[in-house]
Amino acid sequence: MCGEKVKQMRKVAVVAAASRQEEKMLDTEVEMMIPLITEVRTRTGLDQTDIGFTCSGSSDFLAGQAFSFVMTLDAVGPVPPIAESHVEMDGAWALYETWVKFQMGVIDTALVYSYGKPSPGSLQDVLSTQLDPYYVAPLWPDAHSVAALQARLLLEQGIITPDELADCALRTGTVESREDYFLQPLLADPLREADCPTYADGGVALILASEEKADELCERPAWITGIDHRIDAHHFGVRDLTAAPSARLAAKNAGAHDGPIDSTELHAAYTTHDLLLRKEMGLDIPKIPQRSYPIQADTLMASGLLRIAEAARSIWDGSANRTLAHATAGPLLQQNLVCVLDGGGD
Amino acid sequence: MESNERLSAPLVLEYPFRRTTGPVIGAFLTGLREKIVLGIKRQDGTVLVPPTEYDPETSETLTEMVEVAQQGEVITWTWVQEPRPQSPWDSPHALAMIKLEGADTPLFHAVLAEGPEVLEVGMKVRIKWREVTEGHIKDIEGFVPFEESNG
Secondary structure (H helix, E strand, C coil): CCHHHHHCCCCEEEEEEEEEEECCCCCCHHHHHHHHHHHHHHHHCCCHHHCCEEEEECCHHHHCCCCHHHHHHHHCCCCCCCCEEEECCCHHHHHHHHHHHHHCCCCCEEEEEEEECCCCCCHHHHHHCCCCCCCCHHHCCCHHHHHHHHHHHHHHCCCCCHHHHHHHHHHCCCCCCHHHHHHCCEEECCEEHHHCCCECEEEEEEEEEECCCHHHHCCCCEEEEEEEEEECCCCHHHCCCCCCHHHHHHHHHCCHHHCCCCEEECCCCCHHHHHHHHHHHCCCCCCCCCCCCCCCCECCCCHHHHHHHHHHHHHHCCCCCEEEEEEEECCCCCEEEEEEEECCCC | CCCCCCCCCCCCCCCCCCCCCHHHHHHHHHHHHCCCEEEEECCCCCEECCCCCECCCCCCECCCEEEECCEEEEEEEEEECCCCCCCCCCCCEEEEEEEECCCCCCEEEEECCCCHHHCCCCCEEEEEECCCCCCCHHHEEEEEECCCCCC
16 A cells, blocks of 8 residues: 555554563463453543454464464453454554454444463474475474574675674664674574574554544544555575565555654564664664564564554654554565554644 | 462374375475475576475466476575474584575575584585485485585
8 A cells, every 4th residue: 555545545543552571471361461451441441342343463373272362352352242353463464454444434443452472382383383384394493593594695795794783782782782792602603692582472452543533532643644564475595585575665655755754663573684674664773762672572473563552652652753663474574564653743 | 389380281283184285396395205306497497496386476377397406505504503302403503595506596404514614605515315215305314515526
């Protein structure tokens, strides 16, 4: 959806968000989501019966159970019956589905949430299963090794430098100093621990509202002025891993370059991804730091939607007027979603 | 039970379906059983290895399979010091993208080398087959470095 066209579309805003991330959570998924969903409904004064559509994102592979999202609906309260949908993807894509629902004109408010709880199992095993089932998955590579293959290509071709990696690690808070970075042993040659994500359990819930409703529910709604998602080939051997064309296209189509961006929230779980995404999307190192970094706490299925929540928070607290949120899914930045939010001020 | 103790119970995940591998992936895997490597030609003449039934960029149906060499060069690599429990390899090895001669895209597999100091981008490697092959990506035990003779 190109930026120009979005301006003619129905205006939709993010009006409330609640989130939680911890390295290991003892709560069940339902126990984790109840306080978050309650918080956004309380903040907007909406009862579940006032909400036109509810959409979630999660993974059966993490829960180890088919249709696991149905159980988490207990955190919403599906009686009396609700209009509901689910994506087996990061919640950012649940938000996209919800945005489309708004464009159909049938709803004025929506609840979007997503969650992931990898701590009871092996996240590396789950991530292996998303690779090509015939050619790659049977070899069970771990995610850091796969990321390292891309990192070496980027370094060998001079697209990124070791100094840039060190600066990125410092900026995202995984090391105290550049010296510390270079003293770290290699975790997955050429990547160091400071280049790779720490995984966390967590969840995030958002309320979206149409222009007819948003101003009632929020002092300064974060308007979605552009949103787009694109995908590259699944098998990473056929892709040029030194580029992320789907991220570049999604940013363009979401209107990222139609005005200045005050802050960016990138779903970059590796320093290499942060640097590559900024190059592909034409983004500078932001003046306002990200509110949280997936490299410090990455929650499969929730990190992307959390970026949109954080981009909205920067608008609500007045620290930014125009923000960009990015979400990714699949191996090595295969799928990318970009959402541009605007506070409507100057 | 302590309140901070996590309850646990065994859970065995099953995938009780059989899949057919189709005319292209199936041919590639059968090729491995016969210790040959097959790629597939795209409309522009370039060759995809491993092959797919469709062009990943244009979505055109692809059908023309061609045999490629069993040697090629390392495009990128990383070192695995401690293999994971499910890994086909139980000793330290490299994981790499290897472009075989005659192919235009790289294949993901292991390079069986002494240590990371042996590895470099552009190094020549060739397939080491398992003794018994059964039509699986693991029929390739790994790739081993070799010196090209000039004579």
